[in-house]
């Protein structure tokens with residue numbers, strides 16, 4: 001009887017017919033068909049339940065099997081991981097208890113991609129040798145990446161990404177560490193394009209704006225200078241020699257054959273066959289047979305692909321871009337079929353592959369709805385009617401939807417009939433995203449045929465039911481033991497079998513150490529004890545040399561301070577403008593502006609807006625090339641930024657001239673450095689045990705007024721972002737810079753101005769060109785007024801109207817320059833930022849105590865992971881060390897220092913305890 005098109009075995013019959021036709025045509029003798037249709041075929045003689053399954057799965061009229069099927073297991077798994085773990089345990093059990101060989105078992109998958117990664121790790125953990133029978137894509141192989149990256153390098157004119165994809169393939173004759181050095185240099189100086197190929201040595205170094213005294217920059221400079229440029233140039237030469245030759249050749253190539261040839265020559269220049277052969281030998285030596293096989297086959301495949309391209313476009317005029325697209329498509333579709341490298345392995349096979357040998361035991365995974373049988377694809381080029389039409393015209397197609405469904409049934413049949421003794425069928429209850437997954441109709445059909453079949457459940461962790469079953473191999477058992485002991489640590493009981501496992505592991509010499517190491521994780525505390533004092537001193541020195549901002553960082557989190565200044569960790573330098581770069585630029589611009597004003601013998605107060613604009617333009621044009629190796633000239637984006645910088649500096653100089661017009665204070669110094677090489681000595685504080693803290697830095701601006709009451713000094717700090725001076729932050733030691741500068745100038749007033757001085761104030765000046773929002777056109781004078789308001793200085797001033805009026809003579813009528821305002825009765829409003837002379841003294845003393853306390857903790861080796869969290873800010877927010885400290889507020893040892901926000905009154909009450917006599 002001939003099978004119909006809808007018959008389960010129609011494809012098999014079709015194949016038989018084709019073979020028969022060929023045999024007839026070849027004149028071969030064809031013997032009569034042999035009927036092997038017995039009740040129980042010999043291969044299932046040991047498993048009548050599996051024979052019954054084979055015979056009746058698609059026979060819906062067949063009676064059910066009337067006893068429990070010993071050779072069949074049906075499992076619902078909590079997840080794919082639980083499913084693969086369970087199969088690994090079953091395979092181990094069959095080997096251990098029933099003397100199976102690995103090769104007697106197979107895992108059968110309908111959607112192999114979903115399982116390969118899991119099988120790889122879990123089977124390796126269980127020490128199960130396995131072979132994944134799959135034609136593997138090779139687009140990840142270094143040789144494929146090398147070819148693609150080489151073409152992309154030429155096409156993109158040596159873009160950073162393409163060049164370093166090429167250099168990191170390990171197929172070039174330069175070690176990876178040297179490539180890392182080269183990459184750091186290239187990133188820091190933004191090298192691309194012809195700078196790689198112009199045969200000139202690189203001599204880029206970090207340039208700094210005149211008078212830049214930022215310590216970090218100076219440190220970075222030292223580092224760059226010490227890095228050997230000669231070494232970098234040598235690495236560049238060796239790493240790119242072959243690539244530059246390839247570029248020369250391929251640029252001359254006009255037709256496909258010439259491009260293929262230049263690519264082939266390039267690969268030979270790099271001795272790729274030799275390199276692959278040594279990789280193969282290394283893999284063989286390590287027992288990595290699959291990798292060895294890949295390295296053996298890939299060269300032949302690539303050469304074959306180049307030859308195919310010669311056949312297709314050999315004589316055609318073609319650009320490298322077009323050629324590269326074709327090459328990429330070829331490389332993308334390259335698949336390597338690997339022969340099983342060993343004889344005794346569990347076979348992991350896909351139902352799509354023909355290699356589904358008979359085994360004693362098979363596990364069919366992922367028997368879920370829509371997976372086995374698979375759902376049809378809507379993504380088709382021809383519809384059913386078109387396919388039928390084309391088939392009638394003699395074009396054989398991949399089967400249409402109807403046939404495909406029958407083929408899926410055949411795959412179900414194949415999956416269920418591979419094993420001769422034992423069949424495991426499993427499905428998952430949840431997919432990778434945790435969504436509920438339903439079992440396939442295959443599962444319900446199995447339950448129909450075998451009503452006595454008991455469904456098992458596999459959990460991810462020992463679940464209290466079959467905990468012994470989880471104890472298979474030592475490595476896996478140790479992992480489960482760790483999670484069980486965590487339960488004990490939480491004060492609960494566990495199955496005694498785990499104590500037995502623990503005793504066994506520690507009694508084995510091979511496992512004792514590993515067990516100790518793994519279990520120590522249970523007692524790990526994510527906190528850092530202090531460094532030994534000796535180590536701390538050798539790390540930071542005596543005196544501890546720091547800046548005020550470094551102490552602020554210590555107060556924010558000692559661990560972040562240790563990583564930054566103790567270990568010297570920092571992010572890789574990149575060729576881009578950072579906020580500190582802009583800050584440096586603004587400071588230099590304002591200083592240069594002042595120098596030019598002095599040179600022209602003009603008073604600040606006489607400068608008109610157009611003078612400011614003109615001078616600012618000149619200053620920015622002069623300084624722009626000096627910033628980060630001409631970065632401001634490196635592209636249209638940066639040129640636009642330069643215009644914005646001109647506007648911002650122009651706006652700042654306008655406001656400063658307004659201050660000069662309204663005030664009587666005179667300039668004492670701009671960019672005043674204090675420290676070993678500065679205009680003023682460092683701020684030195686004595687700590688315990690004859691140790692010292694020495695602070696250096698730079699004060700942006702100091703002004704003086706001499707009045708009948710005495711000399712008064714005020715300090716100003718330029719900031720490129722909006723900033724407030726908050727008493728809370730001073731109180732907690734998180735914002736000390738401005739106060740420290742004021743303290744220093746008052747301390748060294750005799751050196752600076754020739755006599756003692758009193759505090760007039762400390763202020764932040766924001767460098768911005770603010771946006772004024774309005775609902776219609778605005779009068780220019782009104783705009784200027786709004787700008788003044790937006791850029792009003794922030795800080796603290798001496799509560800003395802007379803001194804304040806010397807800073808701004810319009811303060812009583814137009815209080816738009818300083819953070820003060822007056823009531824009608826002449827008193828300060830409650831929102832004015834003013835404090836008394838005594839309060840200034842209290843703050844200065846508090847500053848010194850805070851600095852000393854931090855210095856002593858640094859000397860004592862405090863490196864605790866101790867960030868703070870205030871109402872508006874937390875120290876971890878912008879910290880780049882999150883991945884290192886692993887601070888986790890859920891751990892009992894990782895708590896934020898919660899900083900409450902006391903009222904002004906409470907702060908002053910707290911500060912009133914300080915001893916002001918020392919000042």
Ligand code: SF4
Pocket residue numbers: 556557559560865866867875876877879880881882885886887
């Ligand atoms: S992320 Fe937080 S805890 Fe970690 S180092 Fe930074 S500030 Fe400290």
